[in-house]
Amino acid sequence: MRSNKLLLVSLILAVAFVASATVSMAAPIVMKFSHVVAENTPKGQMANKFKELVAQRLAGKVVVEVFPSSQLFGDNKVLEAMLLGDVQLAAPSLSKFQKYTKSLQIFDLPFLFKDMAAVEKFQQGPEGQKLLMSVEKKGLIGLGYLHNGLKQLSASDPLRVPADAKGKKFRIMTSDVLAAQFKAVGAMPLKKPFSEVFTLLQTRAIDGQENTWSNIYSKKFFEVQPYITESNHGLLDYLLVTSIEFWMGLPDDIRAELKKALDEATAFGNKVAAQKAIEDRQKIIDSKRCTIIELTDAERQLWVDAMKPVWKKFEKQIGKEYIDAAVAPN
Numbered sequence: 578m579r580s581n582k583l584l585l586v587s588l589i590l591a592v593a594f595v596a597s598a599t600v601s602m603a604a605p606i607v608m609k610f611s612h613v614v615a616e617n618t619p620k621g622q623m624a625n626k627f628k629e630l631v632a633q634r635l636a637g638k639v640v641v642e643v644f645p646s647s648q649l650f651g652d653n654k655v656l657e658a659m660l661l662g663d664v665q666l667a668a669p670s671l672s673k674f675q676k677y678t679k680s681l682q683i684f685d686l687p688f689l690f691k692d693m694a695a696v697e698k699f700q701q702g703p704e705g706q707k708l709l710m711s712v713e714k715k716g717l718i719g720l721g722y723l724h725n726g727l728k729q730l731s732a733s734d735p736l737r738v739p740a741d742a743k744g745k746k747f748r749i750m751t752s753d754v755l756a757a758q759f760k761a762v763g764a765m766p767l768k769k770p771f772s773e774v775f776t777l778l779q780t781r782a783i784d785g786q787e788n789t790w791s792n793i794y795s796k797k798f799f800e801v802q803p804y805i806t807e808s809n810h811g812l813l814d815y816l817l818v819t820s821i822e823f824w825m826g827l828p829d830d831i832r833a834e835l836k837k838a839l840d841e842a843t844a845f846g847n848k849v850a851a852q853k854a855i856e857d858r859q860k861i862i863d864s865k866r867c868t869i870i871e872l873t874d875a876e877r878q879l880w881v882d883a884m885k886p887v888w889k890k891f892e893k894q895i896g897k898e899y900i901d902a903a904v905a906p907n
């Protein structure tokens with residue numbers, strides 16, 4: 578009788594030992610973070626910071642693998658891949674979500690935000706926070722916004738007034754608002770992936786593009802575009818995005834720790850973005866490879882007048898309440 582009991586206890590202990598060994602030996606959760614920019618950009622540095630924080634705080638539990646420069650997916654494929662479970666984190670530009678929600682189109686409206694402080698205020702306010710969940714119906718969750726900054730216009734010819742853009746071909750991200758913005762000045766917009774922009778500019782297949790100082794610098798667009806108009810006409814920020822299936826499938830404590838690391842990495846990335854908007858602009862000027870065109874108030878107003886009718890066109894799709902909230906900080 579006593580030996581039977583002993584046998585049972587040893588059996589239970591053995592099973593418990595094997596179970597605990599299996600748990601402690603369980604493979605860590607792998608989070609693939611795919612993006613399209615270089616590592617020395619705000620998003621590139623944010624991604625690397627996130628990886629570093631997770632390695633410090635969730636060692637053995639979660640491993641973040643970062644794939645920069647469209648190495649794993651371009652932005653045209655990354656969200657589909659996310660829904661299939663092939664990638665767990667991405668931060669596409671807010672301009673690339675139109676298949677998933679119409680509301681985020683607000684961020685493409687030309688001359689909507691006066692500066693990055695106005696952007697931050699809107700994003701962190703109630704409407705901005707509500708927009709994070711606008712992709713939920715499609716199986717995605719917006720975990721936060723990440724800044725890059727305001728866009729400039731680069732071109733093979735000087736662009737001072739809207740008429741200078743007439744008939745010219747501009748690469749745009751996959752956004753109907755951006756298409757309307759260029760059509761409003763008589764230009765021809767072409768939706769093309771980021772990875773193709775340099776070659777399109779170099780071969781003169783297109784005349785120009787719009788982007789932030791850090792993207793123009795890190796991808797060397799300034800080497801093949803002799804003019805940059807400092808227009809600050811639109812925003813290029815990102816949505817940090819994951820799939821509901823992945824995110825809600827995580828243990829609560831791990832999800833909370835990941836969100837904390839993500840918020841810290843984002844704050845870091847936002848600082849880099851603010852610095853790079855100044856430093857990369859200066860590096861481009863110092864390179865002497867292209868002329869920076871600064872607009873007078875009157876010239877700038879011509880661009881505003883030409884492009885602003887786009888707001889009305891998209892007001893219904895976006896929701897007027899969001900547009901009103903976005904312009905309030907101005």
Ligand code: LMR
Nearest residue numbers: 613614670750771788792
């Ligand atoms: C672009 O396609 O121009 C940008 O979205 C690239 C990026 O991620 O900053």
